[in-house]
Structure formats: C-alpha cells, structure tokens
Amino acid sequence: MKFAIITHVNHIQKGSQYFGYAPYIREMNIWLKYVDEVTIVAPLVERAPSVIDIAYNHNKINFKKVPTFNITNFKSIILSLIKFPGIFIKIFYAMKKADHIHLRCPGNMGLIGCITQIFFPYKIKTAKYAGNWDPKSKQPFTYKLQKYILGNSFLTRNMQVLVYGEWENQSKNIRPFFTATYSELEKEYIPKKTFNSIIQFSFVGSLVAGKNPLYAIKLVQQLVQKGNNILLNIYGEGVERIAIEAYIQENKLSDYIILNGNQDQEIIKEAYQNSHFVLLPSKSEGWPKAIAEAMFWGCVPVATKVSCVPFMLDAGNRGILLEMKLEDDTKQIDNLLKNQNEFILRSESAREWSQQYTTDIFESEIRKQLII
Secondary structure, three states, X not given: XXXXXXXXXXXXXXOOEEEEEHHHHHHHHHHXXXXXXXXXXXXXXXXXXXXXXXXXXXXXEEEEEEOOOOOOOHHHHHHHHHHHHHHHHHHHHHHHHOOEEEEEEXXXXXXXXXXXXXXXXXXXXXXXXXXXXXXXXXXXXXXXXXXXXHHOOOXXXXXXXXXXXXXXXXXXXXXXXXXXXXXXXXXXXXXXXOOOOOEEEEEEOOOOHHHOHHHHHHHHHHHHHOOOOEEEEEEOOOOOHHHHHHHHHHOOOOOOEEEOOOOOHHHHHHHHHHOOEEEEOOOOOOOOHHHHHHHHOOOEEEEEOOOOHXXXXXHHOOOEEEOOOHHHHHHHHHHHHOOHHHHHHHHHHHHHHHOOOOHHHHHHHHHHHOOO
C-alpha cells in the first residue's frame, strides 16, 4: 500500500531519518506498520532534534518538502497565496500516486489537503482531526472551513474523519475516536500517597497563552496560601516562560513551583505516577493527551470544559471541571483536598476509565481504517 500523509507538523532531517513531535510520530508509526511506502508532504526545518522529537520507523519514506505559511495578517495572506500553487501541486501529485490518503487537521496544510482531496473522490481516505470538533465552540474561520469540507458528504467522499468526542447531527463519515500512549503491558496500579506528605500537582504542556500555565500557577498559589503543602511540577517550554519565571520570583513561589522544561516520555510518566493531580486550564483542546496519560496513573484531572473534556471527566465525577474563576476553582480543589476518601474514589475512577484506551486497542482500530 502506498500511503500519503499531508501534515503541518514541522519535520527535521538527520541523515536518512525524519524526526518530528514525538506524540504525533509515535501515532503515525502505528499507521506505518501496515503500509509499504509512505509519502510525507510537510514543512522541513533546519535544527537538531530535541528531547521531544523522535523519528519515523519506516524504510521507504518519500519526503516532499513544502514551505511553512500562515494567514494571520494581510502580509502573511499575500505570501501564502504566492506559496499556494507550489504546495497544492505537491499535495495533488502525492495524492494521485497514493492508495490511501491521510490528512492531519486542523492546520494550514490540512486546509489545502481538504480542498485537494475533493479531486480524488474514489480514493480511500482518512482524516485525523486532532482539534476541538465541538460544533458550538468558537474557532478560527480556517478551522470551521476544514470541518465543513470534511463533514460535507458531497465534497468529501470515501473518507473516515476521526474526531474526539461524540457530537449530535454529524454526517455518517464522522467517527468518534481517541488516542493512546500506554500499552496493555504497562497497566499498573500505583496507589497515591496520603495528603499527609506533599500534595503533588503536574502541568504538562507548552508554556503558551492557550494552555494557560499562569492560571495553573495562580491556583497553586491560592491553595498554598490556604495552608496546603503543595508542589507543582511544570513540564514544557514556550514563549510564556520568562513571564512565568518573573511571576514565581515576584511572588516567592520557588519552594512550591518547579520549571522542568521539556522532558522525555519516561520522565513524564514518572511524574504522573508520583502526582496526585494534573492541571490543564487550557482554552482549547482536542483529545488532551496530558489529561488522558495522567488519568492512566490515577491522577485526578483538573481541566477546563472544552472539547471532549467533560466526557473524559464524566461531568466531574472523575476530576474537577474548572470554571476559570480563581476563587471558585480554588474552593473546588481545596474541598477535595479536605476529603481524601473522595479523592481516592475519583483517582480510581480516572485510572479505570483511561486504562480502557491502550495502544493495543488503538492499533486495532487503525488497522480497521486501513482496511486490512
């Protein structure tokens, strides 16, 4: 099978290998187990792979480099229009030669891919929509356009669109899906320490405004001021780091908050195993990987009501749904800290739910998409 991937993910070439963001590559390597050849149409950047990058595991990769682009302002729109014909042609010919077309959405490349796939109504296609599919959510126009094209049975034919969550009034090709990190063999019960020792929180994600790391810090600050013995470990990097460092210093929080930077999967796994809670006050999510991974190890998730998060948290029975009002959210968490029995119930419920979604089940579902 000749498999074509259209993605906006930045790639790095090192020798004959191509690297990219580890969670994405890890997932794609499962798809690639069942294909003979793969063509990847994506941006290629010049830098060394970092600790959060891994390589594709396939020996027949045909990489088609395209330039990065965005449409955030007038100048970038004009530049994008200049780049569009070349990108379109590369995507078109990759699709023409493929037996199976796979789109990664939402994203700028995903948008061009959505338009280009219309010319191939008889080819087998899948799209992984890794963003928020909630029809009622506020999203950029380009995201809404991708969702419209993918969900339109006239424009998009012979395609399964894999989305996070179950939503009403969807076309027949929209399929609820999930993602997974850990295997059946990794299932393990690790009891959480009592609240008599340090109560550990984790934040795992990019330090950018959309992930709201500063709100997570302010929550911990409020909880510490109420007399709770708390430690927050933050894993990730981003443009907000300097502002976060300044806030921690100004508010004398260095004893309670540690910035660990980007770390590999094993260190993150150990962090979840040792944590009582995971914080994700994000403005937008698809399937929040940090939440699902942390729940696998019994962490109680504290997250915003976006995308499929209310489903993941069973409307709060498996965690805490944030209102994004500091006083109210602090009170929610503080009340749970005073009731360890309730914490244990939510922790167990979180673990049992998340451990349904293993890479073994994920791989079997992918096989079905490839019609093996």
